[in-house]
Amino acid sequence: MDEILRLSHISKTFPGVRALQDISFDLKRGEVHCLCGENGAGKSTLIKILSGAFRPDDGGQIFFNGNEVSLTPHAALRMGIHTIYQEHIVFNDLSITENIFAGSELTRMGVMQRKEMRRQTENVLRYLKSDLSPDIRMSALTSGQQKTVEIAKALVSKSNVIILDEPTASFSSQEIETVLNIVKTVKEDGIGVIYISHHLEEVFAIGDRATVLRDGRQVSMYPIAELTKTTLIKDMVGRDPSTFYKRERVKRGEVVLEVRNVSGNGVQDVSFELHRGEVLGFAGMVGSGRSELMELLFGSAALVHGEIAINGRPVEHASPKSAIRNKMCFITEDRQNTGLFLPKTIAENVAVANMVNTRQFITRPSDEAVTGEKYIKLLNIKAPSAQTRVVNLSGGNQQKVVLGKWFNTGGEIFIFDEPSHGIDVGSKQEIYKVMVDLLKEDKAILMVSSDMPEVISMSDRVIVFKQGEIAGELSGEELTEENILSLSIGLQKSSAFQ
Amino acid sequence: MSKPDVPSSSVQVKESLFKRYENLTVLSIFASFVAIVVIVQLITTGGSRFPTFISPVNIVNILQQVAVPGIVAVSMTMVMISGGIDLSVGMLASLVSIIVAMGISQWHLGVGPSILLGVVSAIALETIMGFIISRTRIEPFIITLGGMISFQGIALLLSNSREVVMKGELNFLTTNLVEGARDPVTGLILRVPPYVLVFFVIALIAGLLLTYTKYGRRIYAVGTSPRAAFLAGIDVRNMRLSVYMIQGLLVGIGATMLLARINTGIITLGQGLEIDTIAMVVIGGTALSGGKGNIVGTLIGVLFLGSIANAMNLLRLPSEVQFLAKGLVVIIAVSAGDVSSQISDFWGLKREQAKARNVEATAKKGGQ
Numbered sequence: 001m002d003e004i005l006r007l008s009h010i011s012k013t014f015p016g017v018r019a020l021q022d023i024s025f026d027l028k029r030g031e032v033h034c035l036c037g038e039n040g041a042g043k044s045t046l047i048k049i050l051s052g053a054f055r056p057d058d059g060g061q062i063f064f065n066g067n068e069v070s071l072t073p074h075a076a077l078r079m080g081i082h083t084i085y086q087e088h089i090v091f092n093d094l095s096i097t098e099n100i101f102a103g104s105e106l107t108r109m110g111v112m113q114r115k116e117m118r119r120q121t122e123n124v125l126r127y128l129k130s131d132l133s134p135d136i137r138m139s140a141l142t143s144g145q146q147k148t149v150e151i152a153k154a155l156v157s158k159s160n161v162i163i164l165d166e167p168t169a170s171f172s173s174q175e176i177e178t179v180l181n182i183v184k185t186v187k188e189d190g191i192g193v194i195y196i197s198h199h200l201e202e203v204f205a206i207g208d209r210a211t212v213l214r215d216g217r218q219v220s221m222y223p224i225a226e227l228t229k230t231t232l233i234k235d236m237v238g239r240d241p242s243t244f245y246k247r248e249r250v251k252r253g254e255v256v257l258e259v260r261n262v263s264g265n266g267v268q269d270v271s272f273e274l275h276r277g278e279v280l281g282f283a284g285m286v287g288s289g290r291s292e293l294m295e296l297l298f299g300s301a302a303l304v305h306g307e308i309a310i311n312g313r314p315v316e317h318a319s320p321k322s323a324i325r326n327k328m329c330f331i332t333e334d335r336q337n338t339g340l341f342l343p344k345t346i347a348e349n350v351a352v353a354n355m356v357n358t359r360q361f362i363t364r365p366s367d368e369a370v371t372g373e374k375y376i377k378l379l380n381i382k383a384p385s386a387q388t389r390v391v392n393l394s395g396g397n398q399q400k401v402v403l404g405k406w407f408n409t410g411g412e413i414f415i416f417d418e419p420s421h422g423i424d425v426g427s428k429q430e431i432y433k434v435m436v437d438l439l440k441e442d443k444a445i446l447m448v449s450s451d452m453p454e455v456i457s458m459s460d461r462v463i464v465f466k467q468g469e470i471a472g473e474l475s476g477e478e479l480t481e482e483n484i485l486s487l488s489i490g491l492q493k494s495s496a497f498q
Numbered sequence: 499m500s501k502p503d504v505p506s507s508s509v510q511v512k513e514s515l516f517k518r519y520e521n522l523t524v525l526s527i528f529a530s531f532v533a534i535v536v537i538v539q540l541i542t543t544g545g546s547r548f549p550t551f552i553s554p555v556n557i558v559n560i561l562q563q564v565a566v567p568g569i570v571a572v573s574m575t576m577v578m579i580s581g582g583i584d585l586s587v588g589m590l591a592s593l594v595s596i597i598v599a600m601g602i603s604q605w606h607l608g609v610g611p612s613i614l615l616g617v618v619s620a621i622a623l624e625t626i627m628g629f630i631i632s633r634t635r636i637e638p639f640i641i642t643l644g645g646m647i648s649f650q651g652i653a654l655l656l657s658n659s660r661e662v663v664m665k666g667e668l669n670f671l672t673t674n675l676v677e678g679a680r681d682p683v684t685g686l687i688l689r690v691p692p693y694v695l696v697f698f699v700i701a702l703i704a705g706l707l708l709t710y711t712k713y714g715r716r717i718y719a720v721g722t723s724p725r726a727a728f729l730a731g732i733d734v735r736n737m738r739l740s741v742y743m744i745q746g747l748l749v750g751i752g753a754t755m756l757l758a759r760i761n762t763g764i765i766t767l768g769q770g771l772e773i774d775t776i777a778m779v780v781i782g783g784t785a786l787s788g789g790k791g792n793i794v795g796t797l798i799g800v801l802f803l804g805s806i807a808n809a810m811n812l813l814r815l816p817s818e819v820q821f822l823a824k825g826l827v828v829i830i831a832v833s834a835g836d837v838s839s840q841i842s843d844f845w846g847l848k849r850e851q852a853k854a855r856n857v858e859a860t861a862k863k864g865g866q
Contacts, residue, residue, distance in 0.1 A: 186625040300729055324731040338729055343789060352719050355712050356731035363712050404731070 001064070003030050004192045005050075005081070005161055010060035012045055020056075027161060027192040032183060034203045034224075035196045037213035038236055038485065039286060039450040043196050046213070047163055050194070051083040052076035080160035084150045086169055092139040099138055100153045124152045128182050144175030151182055155191075162186060163194040168202060169287055177292040180206050198285045200229055200489050201421075211234055237452070237481035244457040245432055249279040250439040252460070255312075257297075257413055257444065264305030265292045268469045270306075274413070275441040279435065279445040281459030283452075284488045289468035290448040291333060294415045297446075298330045299323040310413070324356050329406035331398045333417040334449075339402040340390050347372030347386040350404045357409060375404030380430060397428020403434060414438060416447045420454060432458060452481050460482075464488050502604055520783055521795045523835050528802045531827075535809045548683050551812050552804075555681040556619030558688055564804030564831040566752045566759075568797075571775040571782075572704045573741070573748035575796045578779055579708070580741045581721040581788025582631060582638040584624075587643035587749050589774060591768030594620050594651040594753035599662035599763025609667050621650065628742025632735040646772070653765050662763035671758035693755040700748065705793035717741060721788030777824065778803050781831040802827065 005027040012020040020042045027033050035043050048054040049062075052071035056062075062069055064079050071081075091099055097118050098110040106113040106120075130148050138146060147167055154162050164183070168176045175197070183206050186194055197203060203210055203224070210227060212219040212235040219235045253276030262270045267289045274280050295301035297308060299317030306314055310326050317323040320330070332338040341349055347368040353471040355363075372386025379400040383393060390401055399419070406414065416435070420428040435445055435458065450454045454460055461475040464487035471487040475481075532552065540550035550556055570587050577584050594616040601612025627645045631638045672691045679688040708714035719727040720737045730736045754768055782799030784791025806827060810820040 148707065264609040278693055298729070319731075319733070320729050321733060330729060332729060337723065338725050341719055341726055341789070344718065344722060348715065348718070351715070351729075352732070353730040358712065360510065361713070362710050363710060 002029055003027070004064070007049075008061045008063070010046075010049060010062070011057045012049060012054060013057055018216055020049070023060075023213070024217050025211055025218070026269075027194060029147050029190045029192055030187050031208045032187055032193045032206050034207040034210040035194060035213065036200075036203060036210055036232060036236055038452060040215075041236070042216040043213055044165070045216075047165055047194070047196070050076070050081060050163060052160075053314055058387065077157070081163070082154035082157065082159045082161065083163040083179055084154065084165065084167065085262045086166040086381070088146050088150070089345060090138045090149070093137060095135050096125070096132060096141075096149050096152075097134040099149060100124075100156055104157060120156055121152070124155050127155070128152055130178075142475055143400065144171055144316070145176050145454060147171075147175075147179055148182060153169065154215045155186070159191055161192045161194065164198075165196050166198065168197060168199060169285075176202065198489060200232060203232070204229070208419075216240065230363040233482055233485055237485055239453065239481060241456065241480070243428065247432060248436050249460070250436070253277045253442055256310065257446075258269070258307075258309040258312075259297065260307045260309075262293070262296055262303065264304030264306075265296050265301040267293045268297060269373055270334065270470055272463060272470070274444050274446060274474075276412075276442045276444050277439045277440065278460040279447050279458050281455045281462040282446065282448045282453045282465060283450075283462050283484045284465030286288060286450055288465040288488065290465050291417055293465075293467070294330065294417055294446065294448060297323070298328055298415060300330075310339055319348050321356050324353060324409055324411070327410065327412040328415065329353075329409060329411035329413065330415045331402050331406060331417060331419060333421055334484075335398055335402050339405075340398060342391040343389060345372070345387050346376065346381065346383060346393075346401055346404075347400050349390055350375050350408050351384075353405045354410075371408060372404075375401075375407065378407075379404055394424070394427075396423045398432070399423055399427065399431060399435075403431070412443045414443060414445045416449075418449055418451070419447060420449075420451065452484065455480065455483040456483065466490055504540050504542065504756065520790075520792060521798060523838065524781060524783055524795060524798050524802070524831050527827075527831055527834060528798055530577050531802065531809075532805075535866060538813060539640060548682070551809060553681060553683045555684055555686045555688060556808065556812075558690055558694075558803065560804050560808050561697075562689070562691060563808070564800050565694045566756045567741030567771060567774045567778065567804070568697045568800040569693075569700055569748050569752040569755070570745075570771060571778040571796050571800050572701050573745040574775045575782070575784050575791055575793060576704065576708070576717060577638075577741045577745050578776075578784045578789045579721045579788060580717045580738055580788065581724065582738060582741065583642065583776070583786070584627075584742065584745055585639065585642040585772050586624075586627065586649055587745070588768040588771035589646045589649040589771075590620055590623060590746075590749050591651065591753035591756060591771050592765050593623075593649045593656075593768075594659045594755040595760075595767045596653050596662055596763040596765070597623055598668075598757055599664050600656065601668050603664050613754050615798060617747065620750035621754070624749070625739070628739040628745075632738035650765065657763065657765070659765075661765075664757075664761050664763070666761055668754070668758035668761070671755060679855035693758070696751070696755065698713065700751070700849045701793055701797055706866045708793060711741075720788055721790075723789070777828050781828055783835065799831075804833070 002368060003026055007023060007025040010020060012021045023046060035046065037043050045054065049056050050071065052073040052075055062071060068076065069079070081190060090100060094102065100121050101117045119132050125132055125134065128148055128151065132141070132145060132148070138149065141149065151162065167179050171179070180202060182193065183193055183454070207224045209223050210232065211221045212232065216234060226242050255273050256276050257274040260271050270293055272280070282293070283464060284290055292301065296303050297317070298383065299319050299322055308317065315322070315326050341352070347365070350372050351363070351368040369386045375381065376386060381397050381400045381404070383397065390398055393401065419431055419435070423431070438445060447458060456479055459479070461473060462479055462484060463473050464471045464484055466488055471490070474483050526675055529748060535551045536549045538817050539551055570591070574584060574587065591858060597619055599610050599615035601607040602609055607615065607829040625644065627641050630636065631641050639644050646833070673692060675690045675695065676688055680686065681688055710718065716732050719730065719732055724734050753768065757763060760767060779791070779796055780786065780799070781802055782791065782795030782797070784795065806823050807820045810817065810823060
């Protein structure tokens with residue numbers, strides 16, 4: 001096997017963040033090289049460097065077939081480095097053939113060669129052992145079949161390297177099988193495959209080598225034959241817990257929220273209780289159903305089955321309106337689009353959610369301004385006045401405006417979805433402190449977080465999700481990165497390490 | 499994946515004057531337009547006469563012409579702030595005028611019930627469109643386009659494609675409220691009919707509604723981000739429905755006023771009304787994408803668009819020129835805000851670059 005791609009000492013810095021540090025990596029022809037690591041380990045950044053979307057910092061080198069190259073998206077494609085991203089990028093109303101040749105249509109004197117394109121598409125589909133007709137519209141295909149088409153597209157344009165980013169996330173086991181078989185076929189053809197997956201079984205099923213990243217650094221590289229799951233997980237986690245944020249504990253009160261056998265919106269049969277004065281964390285892979293559960297609780301998605309009770313009283317949340325009346329608050333992950341009205345002022349943003357609780361029809365902008373100023377002071381929002389437009393604030397200050405909006409409703413059950421996503425370190429600490437203050441006021445918090453140190457340091461208990469179901473609950477001594485990771489990829493907690 | 503955060507800083511973006519006071523841009527353009535017309539008039543008359551363009555009689559005249567489109571523009575502002583649009587207002591106004599005229603002169607319902615019938619039909623038809631718009635994901639543009647065509651059909655069917663002539667039963671709506679008053683400058687008789695007053699009262703109510711009520715604030719929220727509004731407990735669907743119902747009410751009132759002026763229910767009565775009102779609203783700074791705009795801006799837009807044709811007449815320009823002038827005004831007024839913010843961004847960038855160069859230069863000096 002000869003080497004096709006080599007990265008040597010690659011780093012990538014964003015303002016304030018070292019996303020990758022001194023990564024060396026190589027790929028041989030006919031090999032599947034797996035990239036492993038948690039959310040935020042730097043896998044996506046590495047892929048974007050390989051596909052030319054990001055330029056690495058000066059000092060590193062990239063070799064393609066032994067020659068040093070600099071990658072741009074165009075150059076990467078010309079060298080046959082093809083990236084297939086997690087989200088399908090397809091034209092739903094076009095046929096398979098049209099999708100495969102979109103942007104690189106075969107033409108003769110400006111006229112499309114439909115027959116030839118169809119023939120090539122059919123050949124490559126048969127080669128991938130798929131019996132799809134080239135004329136089917138993309139919208140009629142399952143996710144697995146769409147992935148097949150994307151790989152077929154890579155093959156038609158004469159690829160040397162195929163990068164698959166989480167190709168099987170949210171696939172059924174049969175669809176996963178299809179993708180794995182295709183990867184095996186492709187690799188036998190001498191193409192190098194970089195494979196990223198949270199499903200460790202897949203890594204062991206098709207990988208030849210595995211590189212583990214953690215916090216932007218390369219931790220280890222193994223031939224699969226010498227690797228065990230235990231070692232792999234140990235390498236993926238392994239931060240020093242003493243560096244985590246230390247939070248003040250608060251005495252736990254009575255049950256405020258009961259969730260019994262809740263299903264719907266991709267969530268299966270979930271039950272738990274939330275006490276006053278505690279943070280109940282929700283860990284798991286991105287897309288494992290945690291945010292979807294929160295939408296069910298908040299009434300922004302329809303409940304199929306199950307019961308929700310607040311303070312012992314059963315409630316039905318037909319819409320966020322009723323949830324807010326029942327003293328629930330939802331700090332969403334995508335604060336710019338779903339949490340804030342960006343072109344509006346701090347005063348207007350803070351006032352909006354409490355409107356369901358007020359009876360009077362008249363609102364005075366001057367009253368809104370007073371409320372706005374109150375939360376600017378209370379939450380230490382860095383803004384000249386309540387008339388500042390939210391769009392002009394930094395991420396951390398925007399998040400504080402969202403908090404102000406919910407505090408103003410007098411809510412008691414707070415849902416934090418990725419509370420510190422895209423926020424600088426200083427604001428992060430302030431938000432953690434605000435969360436603890438809420439607990440002291442006898443309020444309760446549900447926190448969805450993919451940030452391991454955050455989940456572990458902020459939660460009293462953690463529920464781990466896997467594919468829309470609860471995989472397990474952790475608290476106290478058991479609450480470790482290794483246990484969370486094992487549960488979220490489908491191993492038993494602790495047992496694997498003893 | 500932890501995204502690189504925008505470095506947090508306590509430094510706040512200083513917004514330009516034009517960004518902070520939304521109506522300043524259009525107001526200054528309007529003021530310059532008035533100034534130009536006045537100056538041209540002064541030059542052509544050699545300064546011997548008071549410029550007729552700003553004489554009270556002419557201003558009152560302009561108000562009479564813009565009152566009806568103005569009333570519709572008020573509700574159009576609300577619809578557009580909520581993120582919608584309504585192309586059907588022109589044909590709906592024609593339909594209402596035919597219903598009211600037929601009610602009075604053919605069905606003999608009496609004046610009051612006929613007007614009520616017209617207004618209620620307008621509200622009902624807008625409610626149907628609003629219901630479809632708020633309950634489906636179909637673009638308001640398409641639904642109201644369909645509405646416009648169907649209303650034309652209903653109007654033609656009702657009237658058998660003929661005009662419905664009245665005997666001045668609605669003249670009470672056009673009486674002069676300031677009987678006997680004369681313009682101190684030109685000595686001509688001043689006429690202020692009730693519908694001019696109605697226009698200002700409606701504009702005032704809508705302005706207060708948008709700024710000082712929960713309902714008004716929520717219209718902005720829905721237009722800015724429907725998803726965020728939904729998650730903040732706002733009933734987005736009923737909010738969107740309600741603005742179309744208000745649109746129906748005001749189109750009904752406006753169409754009745756229009757009928758009173760013309761005395762004939764006819765399909766051409768509301769022709770082009772949608773174009774004029776949408777133009778007035780966007781000149782006034784309301785964004786087609788929703789969430790931005792206000793009634794004061796719309797008032798300026800109404801007066802601005804209404805005074806163009808008038809000014810062209812006074813300057814003895816051929817009437818064909820006024821369409822060109824109107825079109826240019828729409829484009830200039832709407833792009834002015836964007837151009838000014840691009841200019842201020844450009845100078846902001848230049849300043850930053852100069853600062854960065856200075857820092858670099860000092861750093862180099864320090865290193866040697």
